Amino acid sequence: MNDSGSVLSYMSIDNVLLDSDELTLFISRTGTIILVNSRGSEILGSPTEEITSKNWFEDFISDESREHAFDKFRSGLNNPETPVFNQDYLVLCSGEIEKRVSLCNRVVKDEDGIVMCILVSGHLIDESAESTDAIERNKDLYRSVIENSNDSIIVYKDGIIIFVNDTAKRVTGYLEEEFYGSNILDFISTDFKPVMLEYMNDRIAGKNSPSLYDIEILRKDGDIIPAEISVSTIQFEGEQAHLAILRDLSNRHALEGQLRNAQKMEAVGQLAGGVAHDFNNILQVINGYTELAQTSLEEGNPVKEMLQQVEQAGERANSLVSQLLTFSRNQQVVTRVLDLNEIITEHISLLQRVIGEDIELEFLASSETIYINGDQEMIGQILLNIFLNARDAMPDGGKILVKTKRAFLDREFCKANSSNDQGYYAMLSISDTGCGMDKGTLSRIFEPFFSTKGITAGTGLGLSTVYGIVSQHDGIITAKSKPENGSIFQIYLPLVKKEAIIEELLPEHEITLETSRTIVITEDDESVRNLVSDVLSDAGHEVITAVNGEDAVILLNDSPDSVDLVILDVIMPVLGGYEAADRIREIRPDIPLIFCSGSKEVQNQEDTSKRPERSRFLSKPYSMAQLLSAINELFAEIK
Numbered sequence: 001m002n003d004s005g006s007v008l009s010y011m012s013i014d015n016v017l018l019d020s021d022e023l024t025l026f027i028s029r030t031g032t033i034i035l036v037n038s039r040g041s042e043i044l045g046s047p048t049e050e051i052t053s054k055n056w057f058e059d060f061i062s063d064e065s066r067e068h069a070f071d072k073f074r075s076g077l078n079n080p081e082t083p084v085f086n087q088d089y090l091v092l093c094s095g096e097i098e099k100r101v102s103l104c105n106r107v108v109k110d111e112d113g114i115v116m117c118i119l120v121s122g123h124l125i126d127e128s129a130e131s132t133d134a135i136e137r138n139k140d141l142y143r144s145v146i147e148n149s150n151d152s153i154i155v156y157k158d159g160i161i162i163f164v165n166d167t168a169k170r171v172t173g174y175l176e177e178e179f180y181g182s183n184i185l186d187f188i189s190t191d192f193k194p195v196m197l198e199y200m201n202d203r204i205a206g207k208n209s210p211s212l213y214d215i216e217i218l219r220k221d222g223d224i225i226p227a228e229i230s231v232s233t234i235q236f237e238g239e240q241a242h243l244a245i246l247r248d249l250s251n252r253h254a255l256e257g258q259l260r261n262a263q264k265m266e267a268v269g270q271l272a273g274g275v276a277h278d279f280n281n282i283l284q285v286i287n288g289y290t291e292l293a294q295t296s297l298e299e300g301n302p303v304k305e306m307l308q309q310v311e312q313a314g315e316r317a318n319s320l321v322s323q324l325l326t327f328s329r330n331q332q333v334v335t336r337v338l339d340l341n342e343i344i345t346e347h348i349s350l351l352q353r354v355i356g357e358d359i360e361l362e363f364l365a366s367s368e369t370i371y372i373n374g375d376q377e378m379i380g381q382i383l384l385n386i387f388l389n390a391r392d393a394m395p396d397g398g399k400i401l402v403k404t405k406r407a408f409l410d411r412e413f414c415k416a417n418s419s420n421d422q423g424y425y426a427m428l429s430i431s432d433t434g435c436g437m438d439k440g441t442l443s444r445i446f447e448p449f450f451s452t453k454g455i456t457a458g459t460g461l462g463l464s465t466v467y468g469i470v471s472q473h474d475g476i477i478t479a480k481s482k483p484e485n486g487s488i489f490q491i492y493l494p495l496v497k498k499e500a501i502i503e504e505l506l507p508e509h510e511i512t513l514e515t516s517r518t519i520v521i522t523e524d525d526e527s528v529r530n531l532v533s534d535v536l537s538d539a540g541h542e543v544i545t546a547v548n549g550e551d552a553v554i555l556l557n558d559s560p561d562s563v564d565l566v567i568l569d570v571i572m573p574v575l576g577g578y579e580a581a582d583r584i585r586e587i588r589p590d591i592p593l594i595f596c597s598g599s600k601e602v603q604n605q606e607d608t609s610k611r612p613e614r615s616r617f618l619s620k621p622y623s624m625a626q627l628l629s630a631i632n633e634l635f636a637e638i639k
Contacts, residue, residue, distance in 0.1 A: 045094030065089035152246040173220035189216035280598030284621040358397035385462040393434025431488035437481040517564035522552040549580025570597040592634035
């Protein structure tokens with residue numbers, strides 16, 4: 001079906017088009033005309049078939065109006081809260097005659113919220129008519145524009161307010177009668193009154209002062225609102241007065257703050273990922289030698305008990321690294337399609353026991369099923385960490401409210417939160433009635449190791465882990481809080497529409513075959529290289545070491561038949577493990593390989609289906625038992 005047929009079929013308005021006495025047409029997002037009615041053809045002075053497929057803005061709007069008209073059209077189109085918006089501009093009729101039209105644009109979407117087209121309808125404006133009715137209509141129009149403006153409009157004379165629009169009342173919280181007779185400076189914060197007074201005096205004196213100033217508006221409830229003000233001289237009811245237009249900058253400042261925070265978190269995440277990668281190599285040595293030392297001691301030896309403590313500390317350190325990698329978005333995620341409401345319901349009873357009976361827990365689930373593509377364990381970790389924070393903020397008890405719903409995020413919101421994917425999301429909202437946070441604390445809550453609980457109350461990685469999990473799920477997290485007013489976390493995760501299937505990981509097989517072979521260890525970290533060499537030597541293997549991939553290639557090239565297996569660190573200077581493996585396989589196509597890496601980015605990209613034959617992959621820090629098992633598996637395969 002062509003575009004015209006698709007639109008008509010969807011709208012079912014064939015007869016409405018034919019009978020309408022207004023100019024009516026359907027256009028695409030870029031302005032291409034899909035349909036036009038006979039009245040539109042008559043006004044534009046061209047046959048219907050000549051109008052269709054032309055561009056409305058390029059072919060039928062005058063040069064004077066084109067840029068402004070298209071900018072307003074695009075702005076209205078990108079605002080999901082304004083499906084209808086009006087425009088007045090000059091159109092070209094019969095190719096050259098300019099006529100002013102008043103048009104209404106209605107955005108037409110399908111059931112998934114996707115814009116299909118825009119219905120444009122309107123009529124000619126008779127500019128020659130200057131009757132009383134026309135004047136009254138203009139007055140009504142101006143009044144409507146002022147009252148419906150998104151900006152606060154205030155008219156004052158000698159500093160005393162004589163008019164305010166509805167937006168000014170809504171933004172400040174004051175009633176109309178509280179404005180009239182008051183000085184405009186009464187609604188400016190103390191810090192900005194001198195600036196505003198100087199600005200007013202300069203404008204009254206006719207000085208060449210800036211057209212815009214940044215100030216702060218004082219709300220009735222005491223809150224401060226950042227604003228932009230412009231003042232001009234006007235005639236109001238026959239007398240000279242001043243018109244002040246104030247634009248609320250709260251949303252803009254909030255978005256700018258979110259963008260700065262997102263950039264900061266990205267930088268901290270890269271640092272955390274780099275530290276964790278290096279720490280994994282250190283842990284490999286600590287845990288490996290601890291394992292070896294324990295096996296060499298008899299039961300009951302007091303040193304063995306000490307080594308058990310070292311082993312436990314290594315496990316805790318490994319958990320810490322795992323949290324850092326989650327924050328830095330380098331932790332492995334195993335996703336499947338999940339019913340978000342179902343996952344939360346499953347965790348509610350467990351979480352109630354964790355937070356205590358003195359805290360009320362309520363879950364308001366969305367009336368419709370919400371599917372996300374997520375890691376079930378990680379979603380549970382989000383709930384647990386936020387709940388624990390809420391519990392600590394309510395030592396005397398309180399309430400945690402959990403809500404889910406569908407939400408549409410526009411491009412501006414997503415861009416400010418480091419995401420380019422506007423659309424529908426599953427929103428998970430978690431609020432508490434706790435002590436809340438000030439602005440300084442709120443700005444740092446996702447930073448790793450930041451905590452307000454003291455050094456003995458935890459690692460400070462709870463919320464940073466939440467941030468990392470949400471980021472790994474291509475989601476967005478925001479937090480709002482005020483002292484003594486609780487906190488609310490809002491998490492947005494992309495929706496999915498249908499079930500997906502993922503393969504279960506194959507169980508590992510235990511193999512106990514032991515054979516003495518010649519093994520090349522390729523590792524740039526000397527401590528790790530020495531550890532693995534000691535372990536394999538103790539196991540009866542002959543060991544040759546190489547400091548990078550190029551050294552390993554040279555060794556194989558010199559003695560291709562004398563080596564039975566090569567262990568390769570993936571990330572090394574000069575020549576990395578994967579690149580070295582390709583060159584080694586050119587020399588010995590059948591040689592077994594073991595790849596190792598402490599980088600979670602490498603681990604996440606590791607694809608078993610693409611892994612070379614007769615090879616294994618080990619994530620650092622791995623145990624010595626895992627290493628020996630992998631070696632035995634490979635030798636068993638080629639026996």
